[in-house]
Amino acid sequence: MSHALALIFGTLALVAGVPAQAQMTHEHKAAETCTDLALACAASVTPTFAADGTLWIVARTSDRVFVAKSADRGKSFSEPVAVTPEPMPLDTGPDSRPKIVVDRKGRVVVAFAVRDKKFKGRVFVSRSSDKGKSFSPPDPITASDESQRFETLTLDADGRVFAAWIDKRNRAAARETGPEKGEAPKGAALAFAWSGDHGATFSEARIAQDQTCECCRIAVAFAGPGRPVVVFRNIFEGSVRDHAIVTFADRETPGPVHRVSTDDWAIESCPHHGPSLAVAKNGTYHVAWFTKGRARQGLFYARSSDAGATFSDPLPIGRPETAPGRPSLLSVGGTAYLAWKEFDGAVTSITVMTSHDDGAHWSTPRAIATTSEDSDHPILVGDGRRAYLSWQAREDGYRLLPLGDAS
Amino acid sequence: MRRFRLAAVLLAALCFSAGLAMAGPLEPFGRGTWKSILKAHAGRPLVVHFWGLSCAPCRKEMPRWGEILARKPNAPIVMINADLVPNLVEDAEKFLEQSGLAGAENWIFEDRFVERLRYEVDPQWQGEIPLTLLIAADGRRTTIEGAAPASAVLDWLDVQAAAEK
Numbered sequence: 052m053s054h055a056l057a058l059i060f061g062t063l064a065l066v067a068g069v070p071a072q073a074q075m076t077h078e079h080k081a082a083e084t085c086t087d088l089a090l091a092c093a094a095s096v097t098p099t100f101a102a103d104g105t106l107w108i109v110a111r112t113s114d115r116v117f118v119a120k121s122a123d124r125g126k127s128f129s130e131p132v133a134v135t136p137e138p139m140p141l142d143t144g145p146d147s148r149p150k151i152v153v154d155r156k157g158r159v160v161v162a163f164a165v166r167d168k169k170f171k172g173r174v175f176v177s178r179s180s181d182k183g184k185s186f187s188p189p190d191p192i193t194a195s196d197e198s199q200r201f202e203t204l205t206l207d208a209d210g211r212v213f214a215a216w217i218d219k220r221n222r223a224a225a226r227e228t229g230p231e232k233g234e235a236p237k238g239a240a241l242a243f244a245w246s247g248d249h250g251a252t253f254s255e256a257r258i259a260q261d262q263t264c265e266c267c268r269i270a271v272a273f274a275g276p277g278r279p280v281v282v283f284r285n286i287f288e289g290s291v292r293d294h295a296i297v298t299f300a301d302r303e304t305p306g307p308v309h310r311v312s313t314d315d316w317a318i319e320s321c322p323h324h325g326p327s328l329a330v331a332k333n334g335t336y337h338v339a340w341f342t343k344g345r346a347r348q349g350l351f352y353a354r355s356s357d358a359g360a361t362f363s364d365p366l367p368i369g370r371p372e373t374a375p376g377r378p379s380l381l382s383v384g385g386t387a388y389l390a391w392k393e394f395d396g397a398v399t400s401i402t403v404m405t406s407h408d409d410g411a412h413w414s415t416p417r418a419i420a421t422t423s424e425d426s427d428h429p430i431l432v433g434d435g436r437r438a439y440l441s442w443q444a445r446e447d448g449y450r451l452l453p454l455g456d457a458s
Numbered sequence: 459m460r461r462f463r464l465a466a467v468l469l470a471a472l473c474f475s476a477g478l479a480m481a482g483p484l485e486p487f488g489r490g491t492w493k494s495i496l497k498a499h500a501g502r503p504l505v506v507h508f509w510g511l512s513c514a515p516c517r518k519e520m521p522r523w524g525e526i527l528a529r530k531p532n533a534p535i536v537m538i539n540a541d542l543v544p545n546l547v548e549d550a551e552k553f554l555e556q557s558g559l560a561g562a563e564n565w566i567f568e569d570r571f572v573e574r575l576r577y578e579v580d581p582q583w584q585g586e587i588p589l590t591l592l593i594a595a596d597g598r599r600t601t602i603e604g605a606a607p608a609s610a611v612l613d614w615l616d617v618q619a620a621a622e623k
Contacts, residue, residue, distance in 0.1 A: 144512070144543040145585065170512040170543065265514070318604040319515040322586045323542045341584065343603065374577070376584050394573045396581065425571035445570070
C-alpha cells in the first residue's frame with residue numbers, strides 16, 4: 052500500500068473515532084488493516100477436504116480467524132464465519148497459520164496461535180458442532196502459559212484429534228531450577244495432546260522431545276491408526292538445527308527420534324522455515340525441508356521406507372538462484388506430489404513435481420501458478436482422489452488448482 | 459569539538475539531501491531502500507545488521523552491538539529490523555534505545571512483500587536473523603549468520619580503517 056493510501060486510511064480511522072491504539076504507525080501496519088472477514092483480506096489460508104468432498108478453509112487476517120467452505124472445489128465459498136469473536140493478537144509469523152480438521156459428521160476443530168508483546172505464544176482451540184455455522188469461544192489448548200506456537204491438528208482414523216505444537220514449558224522450568232539457573236536453555240519442546248470429543252477437551256499435554264527449534268512449523272501425518280509421525284527442526288549437539296522425525300508406537304508413546312539428514316546447520320537464529328511430511332498408503336515417508344547447513348544449503352527432499360529409521364540421500368529441489376523454499380508434500384493414491392515456492396526478484400512461482408515410484412524418480416518441475424505481489428505458502432491438499440494446490444496471493448486472490456498426474 | 463560538530467552538521471545535511479536516515483528514529487525500509495543505503499555508503503566500509511524483537515538470539519546480542527557503537531561512535535553501522543513477525547515501531551525503537559543503539563542508522567522493513575525486500579539484499583536470504591553483512595570499500599561482502607562476535611566486527615572495522623589510510 053502506498054504512503055498516500057496509508058495516510059487516507061489513517062485519516063479515516065481518525066474521523067471514525069477509532070481509538071488511537073488501533074491506528075498503526077507505519078505503512079505495513081496500515082496495509083494490515085484489511086481485517087474484514089473476507090477471503091480477499093486473508094494473509095494465510097489453510098485448506099482441508101471433508102469426506103463428502105466439501106473444501107473447508109480456515110483463514111486469518113492480521114487479527115481475526117474465520118472459516119468458510121466450498122461445495123464447488125473453491126470456485127465459490129460460503130459466507131465466512133468468525134472463529135475469533137473479537138480481534139486477537141494473532142501470531143503473524145511466516146510459518147504460523149490456523150489449522151482445521153473436519154470429521155465425517157462435519158464437526159470442525161480449529162486451532163490458532165496468539166502472542167503477547169514479548170512474543171510469548173498461546174494456542175487456542177475452537178470447535179463447531181453445527182457444520183461450521185457457529186464456533187465455540189476459543190479456549191487455550193493447554194493450561195500452561197509458558198508459550199506455545201506452531202500448532203498442528205491431525206485427524207486420526209477413529210475421529211480422534213491429535214494436536215502437536217512447539218512448547219516452552221520445560222524451558223521455563225529449567226530457568227527456575229536448572230544447573231545454569233537464570234540462564235534460559237536453548238530452544239523449546241515438541242508437545243502433544245489428544246482430543247476424543249471433537250476438540251471440546253484435550254488430554255494433558257506431554258512432551259515428545261525436548262530441545263527442539265523454537266521458531267519453525269512442524270509437520271504431522273499418520274503412519275497408521277493411533278500412530279502419528281512428526282517431523283521437526285531439532286537442536287542437536289552443538290546447536291545444530293537439523294531435522295528429526297518421531298513415529299508414535301501408539302497414541303501415548305513417542306518412538307525413538309531419528310535424524311532425517313545431517314545438514315550440520317549450527318546456528319543461533321530463527322529460520323521460521325519448517326518442513327513438510329507425507330506418508331504414503333504403502334508406508335513410505337516423504338520429507339522436504341530447508342537448510343543452510345555446512346553440508347548443504349537450500350531445499351531438499353528425502354524418503355524413508357523403514358518408518359523413518361533411515362532416509363535416502365537428500366535430493367536438492369528447485370533452482371538455487373531463486374531461493375526455493377516453503378515445501379508442501381502430498382501423497383494421493385500411488386502418486387507423491389511436491390510443491391514449493393521460488394522468487395526471481397519480480398515473480399513468485401509455485402512449482403510442482405510428481406513421483407509415481409515412491410519418490411525414487413520425479414517428473415520435471417513445472418511452475419503452475421505465479422504472482423507479482425506477496426503471497427502465502429503453497430499447500431497441497433487432497434480429496435482422496437485428486438491432488439490440488441491451494442494458494443492465497445494478495446493480488447490474485449485464492450486459487451485451488453487441480454494437479455494432473457504429470458504436473 | 460567544534461570541528462566534530464561541524465562535520466556532524468555537514469553529514470546530516472548530506473544525508474538529508476540523499477533522503478536517508480542517520481541517527482534517531484526508525485526509518486521505513488521499502489523497495490529500493492537497500493540500493494540507496496549502498497549508494498550512500500559507497501566506497502566506504504559498511505556493517506549491516508539485520509535483527510528483530512521476536513528473535514531471541516537477536517535480543518541477546520543487541521547490547522553487544524550497542525557496545526560496538528559505544529567504542530566506535532563513528533563506525534558505519536546500519537541496523538535493519540527485518541523481523542519475520544513484524545514489530546511495532548515503538549517497541550523496536552524502545553529496544554534500540556535500551557541497547558544503546560538509538561544513535562545508529564536504524565531502519566525497519568515496511569513492505570509486506572518481504573521476499574522482494576530480502577531479494578534486493580541477497581537473493582539467497584530467506585529471512586533468517588540475526589544476519590550481519592560486512593561490506594568492504596570495494597563492495598566485497600562477508601556474511602555472518604547468527605549472532606556476530608563483537609571481536610570479529612571490531613577487528614574487521616580496524617582492518618578496513620587501516621586499509622583506508
